[in-house]
Amino acid sequence: MELLRVLWWVSATLAASATVPESSRFGALWPLPRSLHISPARLQLAPKRFQILHGSGSSAGPRCSLLQDAFRRYYGYIFGYSKWQNHDEKQPLSETELFSLQVIITSEDSECDKYPGVESDESYQLQVSEPTAVLKASKVWGALRGLETFSQLVNEDDYGSFFINESDISDSPRFAHRGILLDTSRHFLPLKSILINLDAMAFNKFNVFHWHIVDDQSFPYQSITFPELSAQGAYSYNHVYTPTDVRLVIDYARLRGIRVIPEFDTPGHTESWGKGQKDFLTPCYNGKHPSGSYGPVNPILNTTYDFMLQLLKEIRTVFPDEYIHLGGDEVDFTCWRSNPDVSEFMKERGFSHSYTKLESYYIEKILDMVSSLNKKSIVWQEVFDNGVQLQPDTIVEVWMGTLYKEELRRVTKEGHPAILAAPWYLDYISYGQDWKKYYSVEPLDFLGCRAQKELVVGGEACLWGEYVDATNLTPRLWPRASAVGERLWSSKNVTDIADAYNRLTEHRCRMLRRGVAAEPLFVGYCSNETGDGT
């Protein structure tokens, strides 16, 4: 019967060749490293003998739990968790066996216990040759990226044996900020969904989780200082992130070299805030009387700023990242216009009828608060467009439509760092392989000098939550976001869409094997699909 099975297998493999993508000469690497040489020479790996170790001379050792965790995690990704357990122990050593991967942190401070930041060094060198592979990185962040790459180099042959090609890789990201935005306000996302997304981000070398945590629809962030915000503003008692949950997300992200940047978007997008914080929103008027509905944050009351300062102080403590995203997008002036107290306030301040000035007045105060708390700010592009005085280091996130190149030119012309999100709104779904559209974007393709280009710190793939919750998040985001991941990590000249298709198809199957239900690119199958398709 065994012979029959092998025959079946061979025939099935041949049968599938028509729809299965060709192999890329870069194997299934995603995103593609900056420089790589893969030799045809193969080394075997024996799961029972292979080890990932701290190499001699490394500034990190067994005390570095970030690496200890990563070693175990990647061992699991490489070999799976159970199927090799029954392998024959008496098998003789191969003549060309890779016995270990030695990880060496070369900098005196490995940053093992720190949080990643925009300045973190993610570069690494990986040399795979007999009898041991060596992964060198200045900091643990580069080691994490190198472990991912190493795991992507290991393959199984037709008999289920593990092998790796001798390789020489030198790698570092093209952009420092490579983000995924998830929106937990329009739909609550259970912790499990967020954690799986962090796994997927690590598989694609993303390093920023932009947590659009609250918005008009709900306020799931459980504040210590203002517990009523979520008590009143969350969808339900079930739909809340406790301080423990938030801590868990930040820790889980850190272990994968991922920053967590929370967004507390004001003065618009704040309907849910008003439920738990009295007088925070502007009362709208219908003629001479309050209509009972509320508009954006009320910018004319001192209590507004007292509250924001206290909340920002808490946020500073809870979220370790250097940056806080302050939003500032899509402020509707209708309600401010209707309110006589707002009009009076504007007259006093000499704002004439410019509500943009009023908005700027508010945002500048918030930006100053963040500055005074020794944090830096990210804002959506309107804040820049409205002429708000920004700190030089305030990052402007460009999100609007098709004119984003012009916006990038203007933002960087003024000397501000920029993040590009506009072409990567992944909630806008369409039929077919739209990953190609995301892949073909060149972030630096705008008019500007070299200094301007250097101000583009990166980009973000955004999955807004109007139509997304735990039921469809993962397959909607992955592998479409992977296209953005390679664009932001790999060199500018990595643009071969056919080669990308071949590698991404394999990469998607690998994500599936690792528990991320990434959807297919096109017709075909994954050889390791289990009975339930995951």
Added chain:
Amino acid sequence: MELLRVLWWVSATLAASATVPESSRFGALWPLPRSLHISPARLQLAPKRFQILHGSGSSAGPRCSLLQDAFRRYYGYIFGYSKWQNHDEKQPLSETELFSLQVIITSEDSECDKYPGVESDESYQLQVSEPTAVLKASKVWGALRGLETFSQLVNEDDYGSFFINESDISDSPRFAHRGILLDTSRHFLPLKSILINLDAMAFNKFNVFHWHIVDDQSFPYQSITFPELSAQGAYSYNHVYTPTDVRLVIDYARLRGIRVIPEFDTPGHTESWGKGQKDFLTPCYNGKHPSGSYGPVNPILNTTYDFMLQLLKEIRTVFPDEYIHLGGDEVDFTCWRSNPDVSEFMKERGFSHSYTKLESYYIEKILDMVSSLNKKSIVWQEVFDNGVQLQPDTIVEVWMGTLYKEELRRVTKEGHPAILAAPWYLDYISYGQDWKKYYSVEPLDFLGCRAQKELVVGGEACLWGEYVDATNLTPRLWPRASAVGERLWSSKNVTDIADAYNRLTEHRCRMLRRGVAAEPLFVGYCSNETGDGT
């Protein structure tokens, strides 16, 4: 602490009111029954006491395992499986308690052990009043539909107690054929995905699983007569439906009143067939020599028809439904044109250069075979368009683009039954609430007399598999297909989109509770969402 929890709950409920849909006066019924009266009077249900029973005078009893299974299944859907286990047993009987649902099959032959068919009677009457509800149906098929409706009437109050409003419902479907097409060739769908889809179909009163089981890309159907078809033509040994699998799907469907109609699409869409069946496909020519590639089925060889007859004989045995779908769509003539033997054959037959005539020649032979095997055929519209002689009872499935109304007119004008699929290709995704588009289709809105309208037997929501596999199937199909479900079941005048939104939002949450990961319609949440969002 309990008081605090209740306060939290109340506040959260108020907080959510802005984004949560309003309650429909029809509760969460989906699809809406033909005639219903819901009284404000509430009856309580106690899970430990409530029973679903065979009523006296029913022609079905405990021997009818279809109903026994359905009773247990719906008991589970209504009360959940565990949370009420700890309820206080000593609670006094309520004055207005519903103790049971009595199910009475009124026809002498309950059809309990039969398969559903296009003629099956799915009508039922449901009367809910103290102390017992009565569900009357002529056949078990109506009882299944009524059980679903009954389960949709039961709600939980704020304290977790179950109640139902006194109601009087009389219901039957508007169209006899209400189908979902799944494509297991472009991507293999694991059994579990198919079974979950059958559950969801039952929740939406669909009654036909159109199983597009094989196509160009792969041949997962494991034939008993021709095992090489899947041995060579499936993606892999893993990606095959064994006879046991097929049997399981058919049985599982039958227990839910769902027909399984397999589609074996020829003469196009057959690339994968050619791998396991020598000489079945036409060799294409490059000038005077075979190019090595193959086109549609080779219609000029007797062996083609011998093979098809044997295969159809097997299909007749394996699939109990009265109908077989024979495909017949999208035949590319390029290869036939290139082949000199085909040209010779056409000259002999006097086909001139009409490849349409050649296609018709082939299809007519296949249709005759099916007829001779005492089965009926369904074909895609091209077969009709090409002027093929059809049996009067051959159903034409209309799938092409925007001119489907004209096609419906023509098909029914010729006296053929029709199924409408064109406006319901759910694989064509787009941003936003496209369910409204599907919901707004009126299948009988074409020019024709009453007799023509009566020839429209129903419709199908189609989820072709180019971009769909187990990772994204369920949230992509549900609840978008639910819109089609109501259109095909409910009365023509059920078109209030706002009311539909309110009911469908609740219905989607109910599907979630029952294990179907249906995606959200829009912002909001389900009160019973668990920690992992399902």
